[in-house]
Amino acid sequence: xxxxxxxxxxxxxxxxxxxxxxxxxxxxxxxxxxxxxxxxxxxxxxxxxxxxxxxxxxxxxxxxxxxxxxxxxxxxxxxxxxxxxxxxxxxxxxxxxxxxxxxxxxxxxxxxxxxxxxxxxxxxxxxxxxxxxxxxxxxxxxxxxxxxxxxxxxxxxxxxxxxxxxxxxxxxxxxxxxxxxx
Numbered sequence: 001x002x003x004x005x006x007x008x009x010x011x012x013x014x015x016x017x018x019x020x021x022x023x024x025x026x027x028x029x030x031x032x033x034x035x036x037x038x039x040x041x042x043x044x045x046x047x048x049x050x051x052x053x054x055x056x057x058x059x060x061x062x063x064x065x066x067x068x069x070x071x072x073x074x075x076x077x078x079x080x081x082x083x084x085x086x087x088x089x090x091x092x093x094x095x096x097x098x099x100x101x102x103x104x105x106x107x108x109x110x111x112x113x114x115x116x117x118x119x120x121x122x123x124x125x126x127x128x129x130x131x132x133x134x135x136x137x138x139x140x141x142x143x144x145x146x147x148x149x150x151x152x153x154x155x156x157x158x159x160x161x162x163x164x165x166x167x168x169x170x171x172x173x174x175x176x177x178x179x180x181x182x
Contacts, residue, residue: 042069054130064147
């Protein structure tokens with residue numbers, strides 16, 4: 001960051017009074033520009049006990065399978081964001097069942113939230129972001145072709161959950177450490 005988004009003044013990096021870490025501070029108006037983690041929201045869409053996956057049509061990791069997910073937008077709830085991402089990537093409507101997994105990847109400053117969801121009508125299709133969209137039986141998930149460690153982690157949490165397709169999800173029993181994104 002070089003210039004203040006409030007007044008256009010020059011920015012310095014220093015520890016504000018009463019704080020404990022360096023921040024970008026405007027030399028002119030004194031605005032402190034906090035930088036916070038990005039929130040990634042997505043869904044694990046299920047239809048007749050099969051999981052909907054999207055093959056990425058865009059970089060990074062073009063040609064690899066993923067769950068519909070992306071960055072949360074301002075002024076939307078995490079549930080709205082997960083539903084929006086599912087529409088954008090799979091042209092599918094979902095009903096959120098519950099939160100499946102939440103985890104942080106501190107070294108890239110991201111927080112991931114995946115929701116278990118039911119496809120409303122079983123309809124889905126390719127989109128500009130997905131070159132292929134398909135339902136997979138749990139035992140046919142293409143584990144070696146998944147796009148990101150975060151997607152693999154969320155899918156493993158679902159697959160290893162003793163209770164599936166129920167509003168009573170979210171057991172932390174047998175949870176492993178979150179993945180390390182590169």
